[in-house]
Amino acid sequence: MIQTTSLRFTYQNSKNHVFCFPDIDLPPNEDLLILGPSGVGKTTLLHLLAGLLPPNEGDVFIANTYLNKLTRKQLDNFRGQNIGLIFQRAYFIRSLSLLENLTLRERLSKKKSDRYRREELIMQLGLSDFQNKRVYQLSEGQQQRLSIALGVIHRPKVILADEPTSNLDDTNCEKVIFLLKKEAQICKSNLVIITHDQRVKAHFDNHLIL
Ligand SMILES: Nc1ncnc2c1ncn2[C@@H]1O[C@H](COP(=O)(O)OP(=O)(O)OP(=O)(O)O)[C@@H](O)[C@H]1O
Secondary structure, eight states: OEEEEEEEEOOTTOTTOOEEOOOEEEOTTOEEEEEOOTTSSHHHHHHHHTTSSOOSEEEEEETTEEGGGSOHHHHHHHHHHHEEEEOSSOOOOTTSBHHHHHHHHHHHTTOOOOHHHHHHHHHHTTOGGGTTSBGGGSOHHHHHHHHHHHHHTTOOSEEEEESTTTTOOHHHHHHHHHHHHHHHHHTTOEEEEEOOOHHHHTTOOOEEEO
């Protein structure tokens, strides 16, 4: 579940611009696409939902937890266990292999190690042939698919994805949409996606236009 009320945010170095976001009320298991022109604040909103940025005003509830009340350490723990983040630019340890990155992410979430789960995700994302390659040896599309795997490996309550399909061909775009929807359904989690990709828009009904 995701709930926000009266969210406002200003970046430190641009105090003359205040972002005012519409309220979100998303019950478990519902998806949301966030749309809008470049620079309107889509990524900023996603970062507020993830607790990566603190709102200047307003409230964020994720999975019945009031983020505003958490300390930085509590937020890090909460995010590690409950939120799956898929960024436009992925964060990997480049000197580790694809499989090692996935194993590390799983360990950091403090969830039980599940080899079958890792193998299944790698297979579903068409990455089986590359699992022992170092990340720097992967193509952009393969890295993007790895970032999807890293975002969902720990079965988060909320999946937040910023342009998850931008570097993918049609086949892999379909695979990623299918996987994200399936993961959200199995875990009864919310899937929130920022996208300009027409191929993604066609698969979701619930749109928030900024
Ligand atoms: N760290 C920052 N400090 C100051 N301004 C920022 C910062 N990050 C983003 N901005 C500004 O805030 C505005 C909104 O940025 P944001 O990335 O949220 O937009 P967006 O809608 O996701 O854009 P796009 O579709 O191009 O990714 C932009 O004008 C951007 O330059």
